[in-house]
Amino acid sequence: MRTFTYERANSPAEAAAAAERMPGAKFIAGGTNLLDLMKLEIETPAHLIDVNGLDLDGVDPTPDGGLRIGALVRNTDLAADPRVRRDYGVLSRALLAGASGQLRNKATTAGNLLQRTRCPYFYDTAQPCNKRQPGSGCAAIGGFSRQLAVIGGSEACIATHPSDMAVAMRVLDATVETVRPDGATRSIPIADFHRLPGDTPHIETALVPGELITAVTLPKPAGGTQVYRKVRDRASYAFALVSVAAVVQRDGSGRVALGGVAHKPWRVEAAEAAMPQGAKAVTAQLLAGAKPTHDNAFKLPLVERTLASVLTEAKG
Amino acid sequence: MKFDTPATTNPIDQLKVIGKATDRIDGPLKTTGTAPYAYEHHDPVPNAAYGYVVGSAIAKGRITAMDVAAARGAPGVIAIVTAENAGKLGKGKRNTATLLGGPKIEHYHQAVALVVAETFEQARAAAKLVRVDYAREDGAFDLAVAKDGAKPSDDDPDLRVGDFDGAFASAPVKLDATYTTPDQTHAMMEPHASIAVWNGDKVTVWTSNQMIDWTASDLAQTLNMPKEKVRLISPFVGGGFGGKLFLRTDTLLAVLGAREAKRPVKVALQRPLMANNTTHRPATIQRVRIGATPEGIITAIAHESWSGNLPGGNPETAVDQTKLLYAGANRLTALRLAHLDLPEGNAMRAPGEAPGLMALEIAMDEMAEKLGIDPVEFRVRNDTQVDPAKPDRPFSQRQLVQCLRMGAERFGWDKRNPKPASVRDGRWLVGLGMAAAFRNNLLNKSAARVRLDKRGVVTVETDMTDIGTGSYTIIAQTAAEMMGVGLDKVVVRLGDSSFPVSAGSGGQWGANNSTAGVYAACVKLREEVARKLGFNSADAVFADGQVRLGNRSLPLAQAAGDSGLVAEDGIEYGDLSKKYQQSTFGAHYVEVAVDAATGETRVRRMLAVCAAGRILNPKSARSQVIGAMTMGVGAALMEELALDKRNGFFVNHDLASYEVPVHADIPHQEVVFLDETDPISSPMKAKGVGELGLCGVGAAVANAIYNATGVRVRDYPITLDKLLDRLPEVA
């Protein structure tokens, strides 16, 4: 870990301004991801801006019937919120499928969205990794890639985004609210928030340097039956091989997003027209153009089978 | 004490303390966080500096240049140790690769430097500044490729009995199948850790180690110094599983770091280095052939296993159980060892039998199915009470059939539908599987010192270790039983090289041998006591803190006098193990459910029935077996060091990516011990259970998955991708 300086921010705008002022600054929330990465010198911020004192930990109704989730709401609290449990079940289930109780008590909404990949080569600083060290190459391509992306990857990187929460937010059409160093605020649709790796896998989101997440808003409830199914090698405390977040209406229409398959939560709205025809038809479009590796080709049939099982469950 | 005739009645048979379910005496220390582990000896070593290990970034080749200037100039740095400044080092008898690499590199994450600083954080930060240039060389990393060049091992020649080839060729029913097991890492909670302190030309090391004498010897040998100048202290060990049998990097580098820094140094091997820096259970490729009559009598059985290692390393002895588990007139077992430039392969809990039974016991299940015979019945029909290769050599005790039958009854085996993929519970395909358990009973000499003081307190000293197994407690039970006192009057001190040399903890030999050593020392102390009190030793009764002969009774403490009494002795074994085969036996039963859509396996119930001689402490023995069963589930379903075949290293080298079972994976576990004593094993009439509990579990899970799904997987771990394409269609 490199030495760093530390400050506590007093307001969101101040935090963003401070982040721009101090080169190499980073925000710290729960610290459950950032601190691990700092110990391994994968992240080497020169300055930490602690955002935990900011008044961003409320869950409040929005005028149009949705919910505004503060950036600092802990994963545990969000999963247990009665409105979330009632109206956005897929989100509550996704949160509870992630990490462990202890981690969820610390992990925040913004931190969860911004957690970094679990590609094993990203963690081994003796190995080349374009995401960790741009231009150094990608050790995972041609290496051990069981966990990695099957779609949307590039020649530079085939990592996945590991969040469960973000997959549910994607299927719920959430919006990420931010404030920039110049004080301007903006709303970024979750679809545009995470990026595909392309040539710049180290740039993972639409945020500009210093931009602070203040909240995530959910539109008014989508109704239907909401399911989150996470498939993994052990029963708990493991990242998804594949996960399916689905909102299924009585008439069989609905939406679906996938985790564990791409550099971002994976959703193809056009594929959802095929929902009433079943999993095979949806998956064919969702994963059209997939380029799995030898190690992870199983994820394609796994997505289809998991989705089929989810649709069966949703039908009751 | 020489043990060369079967035990007769002795004081242990009173079973006043031995054989009673007893809480671990180290339990309160551990649950209150007051048992000091290797890294935590703050009181004796208040001013230790911190060492951080730099591991090699290549698997094979040479260091061409190393620049430590920036690290040396970093805040807080006191010393840096590399092969350049470490002086001439020897190599321990039990190490294959050197523990401090450079310029030659033998495996990934081989230590190339230790950075010592005032704080851990400073050492870690400075370690990142060490620049190393390497010249990479090609290596052999893939067992499947290296297999054809594999050679027989001198220590383990092929065993041929009768005419295997002829008998197999003519067998009416036969199986020829190949199985693979992956590389595995011990993944114990406490990493390898040591604190070293020099005092003149003597060094003391607080460490976490299973085998004090091996490690003290190898440390002395590596440092080219007399063993008497080395002291090792390892009172508590936070798990080892075979990973801490030897001198490893943490110990050597703490010692070298302390010498260089002229100050005590502590080193905990960083978790991300553990998988590639230390030893691991090596992968195997195993071919099993079984031929039988239509009635299910085995006529031919062969088991061959291939594994790889660094030059000088040993093969994984995966065929051991096949020499002894089932009858059959015509037999072949063979080990082949390939050269691989991976980290050293070595012992992990039940080396040999654990991976060996993972193959053999699937093969038995496959064979039973071919024969149309129930898998339990098939095993029963092929039981043998003698060593199949030497029929005049009986087993000392063998209750395999009893284990199988009792397990079947308790588990409700008769409710199993023998037709695979026929039981469904909602989303889940449900199946039952079983396997036999087998692990040899190993005998090693073991010594102890016993003191009696004027308060009547008995203190036992031996370099035996307690690796979480319960050694403290069974040793205390032994001394209490022998000396006729309560557990509250016994103090046990372990894990110090200044104590008499014990058998140590490994190969499930610890319990039987170390308590037998304590027994021997207690016999001697009893003689001393009797003599002091003027009794004829053979007939004196030691009970309730008194020594009695006829109607004369004196307090035990009286014999101690003011200066106390001391006796030291050990157990040594004659040739009983040549005349009798000594092994432990069991049966594992497992119920699994497999998600019909995703192929995820969840274990629903587990039962182990064990026959392993006298159970010294049913409580800690049960803990050992349920822990082992848990490890077996890991081996069956998830544990695998993922190998990067291009670069020759294990990629998933942390606990986030090397998955072991969590609580949610482990269902109700039941353990039954048959009431057994084995007078041929030792005066304790005990054996071991810590490894037996693992042996066969993997195959029992695999067989249950087959029964649930109809999919036979012969490559461990049985992850869902190996089932997916053969599961039922989904809508």
Ligand SMILES: Cc1cc2nc3c(=O)[nH]c(=O)nc-3n(C[C@H](O)[C@H](O)[C@H](O)COP(=O)(O)OP(=O)(O)OC[C@H]3O[C@@H](n4cnc5c(N)ncnc54)[C@H](O)[C@@H]3O)c2cc1C
């Ligand atoms: C062992 C383990 C297992 C896990 N398993 C899972 C799992 O199964 N599923 C899953 O989804 N997750 C899992 N996680 C990840 C966990 O969800 C994340 O670590 C957590 O959500 C991060 O939140 P945090 O508040 O601690 O973020 P931090 O570590 O504080 O920050 C993460 C990143 O977000 C940035 N950041 C934080 N707040 C803001 C803000 N307001 N605006 C802009 N940037 C900000 C930080 O600068 C940093 O880059 C696991 C983590 C661990 C350690």
Ligand code: SF4
């Ligand atoms: S897949 Fe991405 S994160 Fe992984 S090694 Fe390649 S570049 Fe790095």
